[in-house]
Amino acid sequence: MSGMIDQGRRPRRDETDGSPVRIGALVPLTRPGWAEAGRHLLAGLELAVHDVNGAGGIAGRPLELVVRDTAADPRRAEAAVDELARLGVAALAGEYHSVVARAAAARADALGLPFLCSSAVLDALTDRPAQQVARLAPAQSHGWRIYADFLLGAGHRHIAVAAQPSVYWASGTRILRDHLAPRGGTVVALDPDALTPAALCDALADSRATALLLLVAHPDPAVPIVRAVRRDRRLAEVLVGAPAGQPESTEWAALLGDDGTAIPFLRYLPERLGPLGARVAAALRERLSEAPSFVAFEGYDTVAVLADALRSHGAEDRARTAASWPHVAVEGTRGPITFSRPPGSSVWQWAWAPVQVADRDPQKPGSFRVLHTG
Known part of the structure; x- marks a missing residue:
């Protein structure tokens, strides 16, 4: 049907053509959203993109964020997910507010769009098991x-x-x-x-x-x-x-x-940051002109995980990216990151970030x- 999006694949490109690999970023940047948390989340996402590109990008292609302000509005987030899917992003990242992330997760899963939720903690992030959705923040419970x-x-x-x-x-x-x-x-x-x-x-x-x-x-x-x-x-x-x-x-x-x-x-921070966490903390402090909150580290780790998945499984096939969640093994700013499905979880979960x-x-x-x- 005209206008429908293929849920599993993006249009293929030669991986050496230099075109960017785009990640959609959902961030609360204006009221009534918690704009300060959104600013820290975005700083972490952007710093990680900078670091990924400095290390050669995704198979030689630059990583690029396409940012949308959710303003803590679930319907606005759903509309942003639809738009970003049409724009051909390889995956979604971000969101701080749990109710907004829940709406985004349901829509992303329905569209076959991989979504790595950075910060929202509501246990029931989706009503049913979602293959497309993973989460870094620990469940609220x-x-x-x-x-x-x-x-x-x-x-x-x-x-x-x-x-x-x-x-x-x-x-x-x-x-x-x-x-x-x-x-x-x-x-x-x-x-x-x-x-x-x-x-x-x-x-x-x-x-x-x-x-x-x-x-x-x-x-x-x-x-x-x-x-x-x-x-x-x-x-x-x-x-x-x-x-x-x-x-x-x-x-x-x-x-x-x-x-x-x-x-x-x-x-959600460890008692002491390791070498990667300490380096990222210093860079985030410079970017933000203040000490980074744990939300900024969540943003950085989100892109680090997605970049690893996209390098390993290709940036053109959304289904393969989503299928990679249980195989991810990334050194994050706050410790090693892997995903599983703890009892009662409907999404792939890092179990657990330090608390x-x-x-x-x-x-x-x-x-x-x-x-x-x-």
């Missing part, structure tokens, strides 16, 4: 159970969550509750959309909770809630946490200052402390 273990180890068994409506936040709440309950823990949900920050503080003070987790958008309502809790003397001993990683951002630090310290969050619970050091707000690893 893996990382958030480690976070729950940190809470238990620090003596917090009665937890409050300020949770906005979202598949992602609801999944996080369920993971925490399921992990804490058998160990004598409880989780109470507070609605930040129905409560003002002051009213939320009242409800928190009336609860048995010794920790409040922010399962909310950044900067609003996260920043007003943190300010209110920090200024409420009744809550001086209450731990504030943000497992989704908001405190790592420079915007968080700029808006909250000292109030934004000592708020534990999840990040840390960290916070901003109250004595040095520009530095981070590692509180727990898993």
